[in-house]
Amino acid sequence: MTDAINHQWRLAARPVGLPKTSDWSFTSEAPPVPGPGQVLVRVLYLSLDPAMRGWMNEGKSYVPPVGIGEVMRALGVGRVVASNDPSIAVGDHVVGLMGAQDYAVLAAKEATRIEPSLAPLPTWLGVLGMPGMTAYFGLLDVGQPKPGETVVVSGAAGAVGGLVGQIAKLKGCRVIGIAGGADKCRYVVEDLGFDGAIDYKAEDVRKSLRALAPKGVDVYFDNVGGDILDTVLAQLARGARIAICGAISQYNSTEGVKGPANYMSLLVNRARMQGFVVFDYAARYAEAARDIAVWIAEGKVKAKEDVAVGLENFPATLLKLFKGENFGKLVLKLAD
Amino acid sequence: MTDAINHQWRLAARPVGLPKTSDWSFTSEAPPVPGPGQVLVRVLYLSLDPAMRGWMNEGKSYVPPVGIGEVMRALGVGRVVASNDPSIAVGDHVVGLMGAQDYAVLAAKEATRIEPSLAPLPTWLGVLGMPGMTAYFGLLDVGQPKPGETVVVSGAAGAVGGLVGQIAKLKGCRVIGIAGGADKCRYVVEDLGFDGAIDYKAEDVRKSLRALAPKGVDVYFDNVGGDILDTVLAQLARGARIAICGAISQYNSTEGVKGPANYMSLLVNRARMQGFVVFDYAARYAEAARDIAVWIAEGKVKAKEDVAVGLENFPATLLKLFKGENFGKLVLKLAD
Numbered sequence: 202m203t204d205a206i207n208h209q210w211r212l213a214a215r216p217v218g219l220p221k222t223s224d225w226s227f228t229s230e231a232p233p234v235p236g237p238g239q240v241l242v243r244v245l246y247l248s249l250d251p252a253m254r255g256w257m258n259e260g261k262s263y264v265p266p267v268g269i270g271e272v273m274r275a276l277g278v279g280r281v282v283a284s285n286d287p288s289i290a291v292g293d294h295v296v297g298l299m300g301a302q303d304y305a306v307l308a309a310k311e312a313t314r315i316e317p318s319l320a321p322l323p324t325w326l327g328v329l330g331m332p333g334m335t336a337y338f339g340l341l342d343v344g345q346p347k348p349g350e351t352v353v354v355s356g357a358a359g360a361v362g363g364l365v366g367q368i369a370k371l372k373g374c375r376v377i378g379i380a381g382g383a384d385k386c387r388y389v390v391e392d393l394g395f396d397g398a399i400d401y402k403a404e405d406v407r408k409s410l411r412a413l414a415p416k417g418v419d420v421y422f423d424n425v426g427g428d429i430l431d432t433v434l435a436q437l438a439r440g441a442r443i444a445i446c447g448a449i450s451q452y453n454s455t456e457g458v459k460g461p462a463n464y465m466s467l468l469v470n471r472a473r474m475q476g477f478v479v480f481d482y483a484a485r486y487a488e489a490a491r492d493i494a495v496w497i498a499e500g501k502v503k504a505k506e507d508v509a510v511g512l513e514n515f516p517a518t519l520l521k522l523f524k525g526e527n528f529g530k531l532v533l534k535l536a537d
Numbered sequence: 538m539t540d541a542i543n544h545q546w547r548l549a550a551r552p553v554g555l556p557k558t559s560d561w562s563f564t565s566e567a568p569p570v571p572g573p574g575q576v577l578v579r580v581l582y583l584s585l586d587p588a589m590r591g592w593m594n595e596g597k598s599y600v601p602p603v604g605i606g607e608v609m610r611a612l613g614v615g616r617v618v619a620s621n622d623p624s625i626a627v628g629d630h631v632v633g634l635m636g637a638q639d640y641a642v643l644a645a646k647e648a649t650r651i652e653p654s655l656a657p658l659p660t661w662l663g664v665l666g667m668p669g670m671t672a673y674f675g676l677l678d679v680g681q682p683k684p685g686e687t688v689v690v691s692g693a694a695g696a697v698g699g700l701v702g703q704i705a706k707l708k709g710c711r712v713i714g715i716a717g718g719a720d721k722c723r724y725v726v727e728d729l730g731f732d733g734a735i736d737y738k739a740e741d742v743r744k745s746l747r748a749l750a751p752k753g754v755d756v757y758f759d760n761v762g763g764d765i766l767d768t769v770l771a772q773l774a775r776g777a778r779i780a781i782c783g784a785i786s787q788y789n790s791t792e793g794v795k796g797p798a799n800y801m802s803l804l805v806n807r808a809r810m811q812g813f814v815v816f817d818y819a820a821r822y823a824e825a826a827r828d829i830a831v832w833i834a835e836g837k838v839k840a841k842e843d844v845a846v847g848l849e850n851f852p853a854t855l856l857k858l859f860k861g862e863n864f865g866k867l868v869l870k871l872a873d
């Protein structure tokens with residue numbers, strides 16, 4: 202390790218609107234030294250997630266904000282290069298909160314060992330990782346879809362949305378995805394088996410949704426907020442459930458969040474809108490991962506990752522998320 | 538009945554913003570003649586409800602709109618003056634959808650007999666009527682308050698809100714009311730036993746709510762929508778439940794409904810917002826009425842009605858609701 206350099210993206214400013222590269226500083230230092238009960242990890246892949254935008258803001262949320270000067274928070278998968286804990290060996294692969302850097306020190310109990318022979322490393326950040334858990338619990342626990350119901354998911358070609366739709370299909374639902382662009386719409390229908398897709402960039406979402414979900418929407422899994430949430434609210438079926446997973450259309454707004462003007466549809470349709478945070482389901486991650494792994498093995502669930510390369514490209518790659526340019530789970534590869 | 542005249546308020550135009558008298562026409566004709574299985578009722582009191590504003594709009598809702606030219610829909614209590622059904626006798630008192638008129642024909646099965654010796658007639662339109670059912674089921678079924686939790690209700694001095702708070706107190710909750718004006722705030726604390734009240738016309742609701750509910754809001758029963766909903770959303774406790782009963786601040790908006798910009802607090806706080814329509818609980822009205830009647834008899838629940846007089850004053854009296862001028866359940870007395 203004597204020659205190794207730990208490059209890091211540290212938060213330099215709280216962004217206004219879309220983050221820019223100058224909101225971080227790119228620094229380098231010697232890799233950290235693990236203390237007792239800790240491991241040192243060479244980070245191999247970083248997970249790039251919409252939630253990162255929220256972590257950059259000041260103020261109360263479900264986790265504390267990243268402090269100015271701190272390494273940008275990021276989930277990652279890596280290889281253990283030094284261990285001071287008997288539960289993890291050098292050479293093991295682990296998932297955990299590693300940060301946007303080459304080397305990370307983690308408490309052994311906060312590093313989850315994975316088995317790379319079961320699935321490629323990026324998949325552990327996708328359908329077998331947080332996005333997978335988010336889709337699984339958000340859909341099944343909050344959305345509670347029943348066979349024959351119509352499930353709509355926005356961000357349908359993204360890491361979470363793609364899995365939400367596939368699980369809903371497995372549960373016997375009719376599934377409509379909303380995504381940006383013909384390629385993504387074709388992908389969710391042809392590759393992931395959705396019953397229909399709406400290209401919000403090219404179609405009148407209201408009209409298309411009425412055509413594809415003529416009996417109304419029973420479950421809406423919302424990743425985007427904004428106008429699309431309002432449009433779906435206007436077409437709820439009675440007793441509908443909306444799972445609020447995210448609002449990526451609003452994260453970079455400089456004019457304040459657009460609240461859903463059609464929320465009184467919740468009253469008319471005796472419907473509910475419920476938020477959730479995946480961390481609350483930590484005690485049940487194993488259950489979800491087992492189900493999803495079986496579905497992958499049986500060919501019933503497809504994993505797709507969008508892999509960018511090079512830690513130096515962290516800011517530009519993260520922006521792809523907010524521009525809707527990613528296709529499947531967005532990860533950044535740092536090393537082999 | 539040969540001399541009787543049936544005065545009626547018929548919808549003449551769909552209002553834009555606040556209704557005006559000219560949105561109805563005041564007509565008169567001979568009282569209708571009941572057919573087989575029907576009764577003729579002399580309407581004694583009409584119920585004036587925020588929901589009436591929605592009934593005047595075109596478009597899909599939980600009930601069809603009132604048609605242009607039709608008698609304005611209204612609940613009422615009255616005395617049966619002719620009956621073609623063995624289940625109801627002349628002289629009986631009944632509650633039902635009578636419309637804004639002196640005489641109404643109802644199907645006997647849609648007229649609910651009441652016992653005027655148990656409570657004054659207007660009370661059957663208040664805590665023993667739809668507002669009572671709305672408060673009871675909205676709070677207990679949708680809000681699901683638990684002892685020790687903090688319950689906040691807007692429109693706290695209104696027909697529904699006042700009862701919501703009283704029931705929440707009975708269930709062991711800390712109760713904060715939001716109402717307009719010092720008199721109403723004093724009333725909900727001193728007469729109804731709320732733990733605190735916020736005068737939204739005079740106070741900074743955000744600050745006062747923070748002071749009165751320092752641990753956050755567990756249950757919010759929303760009658761008003763708009764800025765107050767947003768303010769409460771920003772101060773939810775984890776796992777909070779919002780029961781959407783109405784949005785009187787928005788019903789007359791000519792600029793579209795203001796959606797709750799802070800709705801992502803549902804995610805941060807793992808909270809839910811759920812709409813309901815009291816009619817869905819029809820099979821359980823008897824259960825609620827029994828509980829409420831017992832609470833009244835025990836002095837644990839107070840009923841308050843705001844009685845205006847004269848069918849000719851229907852439009853002006855209805856406007857009191859939207860100006861926040863009523864104090865307790867607003868009814869219009871037509872005859873003794």
